[in-house]
Amino acid sequence: MGVDLSQSRSCGSDGDERFRLLFEGLNQGVTFQDAEGYILDANPAAERILGVTRAELIGRHARDSSWQVCDASGSAISEKNYPGFVARAMDQAQIKVTVGIFNSARGERRWLNVDYIPQPSLPGRPSVSLCTVFSDITEQRRTEQALRENENYLGRAQRIASVGSCFLDFRDDKLKWSDEVFSIYGVEKSQHVPSLDSVRKLIHPDDWQIYIDAVETAREGHQPHPIQYRIFRPDGQIRILFRDSELSLDDAGVVIGALSIIQDITDLRAAEKQKDELQTQLFHAQRLEALGTLAGGIAHDLNNTLVPILGLSEAMLSGVRANHPHRPLLQVIHTAGTRARDLVRRILTFSRREDLDSKPLELTPFLHETMRLVRAGLPANIKIDQRISRPFRIFGDASQLHQVIVNLVTNAAHAIGDVGGKITVRVSESRATRLDDRSSLAGKFIRISVIDAGCGMDDETRKHIFEPFFTTKKIGAGTGLGLSVVHGIVTAHGGHIDVTSSLGEGSRFDVFLPMLAPERDVNEIAGIAS
Amino acid sequence: MTPRILIIDDDLAVLVTVAHVLSIAGYKVATASNGKRALFLLNRFDPNLVLTDLIMPEMDGVETITEIKKTRPDLKIIAMSGGARIGNGNILQRAKEFGADLLISKPFEMAELTSLIGRSLAATKV
Numbered sequence: 001m002g003v004d005l006s007q008s009r010s011c012g013s014d015g016d017e018r019f020r021l022l023f024e025g026l027n028q029g030v031t032f033q034d035a036e037g038y039i040l041d042a043n044p045a046a047e048r049i050l051g052v053t054r055a056e057l058i059g060r061h062a063r064d065s066s067w068q069v070c071d072a073s074g075s076a077i078s079e080k081n082y083p084g085f086v087a088r089a090m091d092q093a094q095i096k097v098t099v100g101i102f103n104s105a106r107g108e109r110r111w112l113n114v115d116y117i118p119q120p121s122l123p124g125r126p127s128v129s130l131c132t133v134f135s136d137i138t139e140q141r142r143t144e145q146a147l148r149e150n151e152n153y154l155g156r157a158q159r160i161a162s163v164g165s166c167f168l169d170f171r172d173d174k175l176k177w178s179d180e181v182f183s184i185y186g187v188e189k190s191q192h193v194p195s196l197d198s199v200r201k202l203i204h205p206d207d208w209q210i211y212i213d214a215v216e217t218a219r220e221g222h223q224p225h226p227i228q229y230r231i232f233r234p235d236g237q238i239r240i241l242f243r244d245s246e247l248s249l250d251d252a253g254v255v256i257g258a259l260s261i262i263q264d265i266t267d268l269r270a271a272e273k274q275k276d277e278l279q280t281q282l283f284h285a286q287r288l289e290a291l292g293t294l295a296g297g298i299a300h301d302l303n304n305t306l307v308p309i310l311g312l313s314e315a316m317l318s319g320v321r322a323n324h325p326h327r328p329l330l331q332v333i334h335t336a337g338t339r340a341r342d343l344v345r346r347i348l349t350f351s352r353r354e355d356l357d358s359k360p361l362e363l364t365p366f367l368h369e370t371m372r373l374v375r376a377g378l379p380a381n382i383k384i385d386q387r388i389s390r391p392f393r394i395f396g397d398a399s400q401l402h403q404v405i406v407n408l409v410t411n412a413a414h415a416i417g418d419v420g421g422k423i424t425v426r427v428s429e430s431r432a433t434r435l436d437d438r439s440s441l442a443g444k445f446i447r448i449s450v451i452d453a454g455c456g457m458d459d460e461t462r463k464h465i466f467e468p469f470f471t472t473k474k475i476g477a478g479t480g481l482g483l484s485v486v487h488g489i490v491t492a493h494g495g496h497i498d499v500t501s502s503l504g505e506g507s508r509f510d511v512f513l514p515m516l517a518p519e520r521d522v523n524e525i526a527g528i529a530s
Numbered sequence: 531m532t533p534r535i536l537i538i539d540d541d542l543a544v545l546v547t548v549a550h551v552l553s554i555a556g557y558k559v560a561t562a563s564n565g566k567r568a569l570f571l572l573n574r575f576d577p578n579l580v581l582t583d584l585i586m587p588e589m590d591g592v593e594t595i596t597e598i599k600k601t602r603p604d605l606k607i608i609a610m611s612g613g614a615r616i617g618n619g620n621i622l623q624r625a626k627e628f629g630a631d632l633l634i635s636k637p638f639e640m641a642e643l644t645s646l647i648g649r650s651l652a653a654t655k656v
Contacts, residue, residue: 314551
């Protein structure tokens with residue numbers, strides 16, 4: 001059945017010998033097939049690659065079922081699409097076709113890279129119609145597969161960690177981004193070609209210098225420091241990115257680029273900021289609590305001390321005649337004692353050691369009445385913009401809450417000063433967002449906001465405003481108890497108070513009080529407030 | 531017969547003041563600087579009314595009230611204090627739970643005290 005091709009060649013014996021050495025020694029497998037696809041001959045490399053001896057190969061069909069011939073994707077190849085058939089039919093070589101065959105000697109599928117070359121009919125060897133030249137690429141395919149898997153893992157890992165990587169090649173200034181970087185910048189991979197120019201359009205103008213300085217530092221061969229910069233995403237979001245880089249060197253140690261990791265740290269920053277704020281709030285709450293305890297202790301002793309001062313001056317006053325020279329002196333002692341008693345009462349209010357007389361309270365009439373009284377005490381150059389007609393109910397002590405409004409509005413008026421201006425008093429509904437133990441108890445809060453466009457305050461002042469005896473007013477102009485009393489009353493009502501302010505731009509005090517819903521049990525609210 | 535009032539307070543200035551004012555108001559008074567001394571005086575002085583402080587060393591006001599009420603359950607007791615709260619509870623309210631009939635916060639107007647005492651004694655029909 002086999003055709004000895006070397007013998008059938010009509011050229012001289014030197015040529016035959018060279019052909020034979022080439023055929024036998026070639027590292028690639030070679031077969032010759034007849035017009036119907038039957039193998040006429042095969043070289044030793046073919047035997048090795050296909051796992052079948054030459055004797056077994058000769059006479060076997062190229063699409064013999066034992067080979068389970070398949071294409072690169074692993075699907076069986078129909079007779080019509082078989083590359084050998086196509087090559088013969090079109091008289092055109094089919095080059096570098098990937099084909100899988102089952103190697104029975106190895107007991108596994110091997111992947112081959114095959115050239116199908118149709119052969120012209122030559123005198124003397126009319127039967128050869130097709131020559132195949134092939135090599136085993138199984139190992140290469142496995143390596144490629146592993147590489148693809150690694151790339152896939154890397155991409156997934158970047159997606160899970162939300163960390164992208166990019167490489168800036170200094171030799172041609174080309175920027176290569178991982179898929180995750182596209183997603184971090186919020187741009188489509190298909191529509192965005194990364195480059196220093198294109199990335200500049202995404203970076204906040206104020207932060208571009210930070211970015212480009214880091215690039216230049218790396219280009220000069222120095223390790224750049226990690227940087228943070230803001231970007232504008234096409235969806236309108238401003239995000240904060242973190243970038244850390246490492247120099248890439250060639251074999252000669254010359255810097256050729258910088259490899260960087262990029263991470264969106266916007267949420268992290270926000271969480272850190274929130275944590276800092278909560279810690280600050282906690283610190284202040286603890287500080288106020290400690291001051292309250294101290295104030296309560298002092299108040300107790302002062303109240304005892306005031307009993308003889310008030311009582312004996314009162315007793316003596318009633319015992320001396322109207323024109324006695326000691327009478328006005330005793331009056332001074334009694335008046336001073338009375339002032340001291342009032343001061344102690346306010347301190348006790350701050351330290352929440354005074355009881356509330358709480359009742360369900362319709363907010364609108366209460367605020368209208370309070371504002372009417374407050375307005376009477378304000379200078380004419382202060383305008384009040386009140387938006388307080390909302391039908392809210394709370395559970396509270398009207399006289400204490402009256403004090404809260406009076407103190408806040410008076411303070412706002414002081415902040416505005418002689419220049420005059422507007423104070424806005426507004427009522428709205430709010431869900432408390434602070435991670436405060438009270439907020440977790442009660443759902444809805446009403447918010448009473450007192451907003452002024454006065455002198456405002458710096459952060460340092462803002463930290464201390466609720467502490468007793470802290471004042472920014474001139475000596476004698478205020479006791480420094482007004483806002484500590486406000487704090488004490490609001491806290492005793494199960495509410496809290498927030499302050500936003502910046503120097504020169506005015507202040508805003510938001511008082512949050514638990515809303516009294518019709519279905520809520522009054523006793524439950526009372527429990528919160530006590 | 532002149533009503534007798536026993537005043538209990540660890541603060542000497544308070545004792546002197548209240549004793550002076552109530553004497554002028556026409557009451558017969560005795561003073562005790564702590565609860566033990568007050569219990570000792572209880573039978574000898576036989577008061578119609580007790581006015582006691584609450585925060586005191588050794589035996590505090592609540593304990594004193596409890597002890598007095600054991601032997602003299604009908605005796606009127608007025609509790610007074612300069613501190614409105616202890617922990618989460620109102621100390622004056624606590625005294626009421628333990629038997630004090632009336633409460634007064636320090637410092638008080640003397641007229642306020644005498645009126646409170648007058649009403650309390652009228653109710654007991656001395």
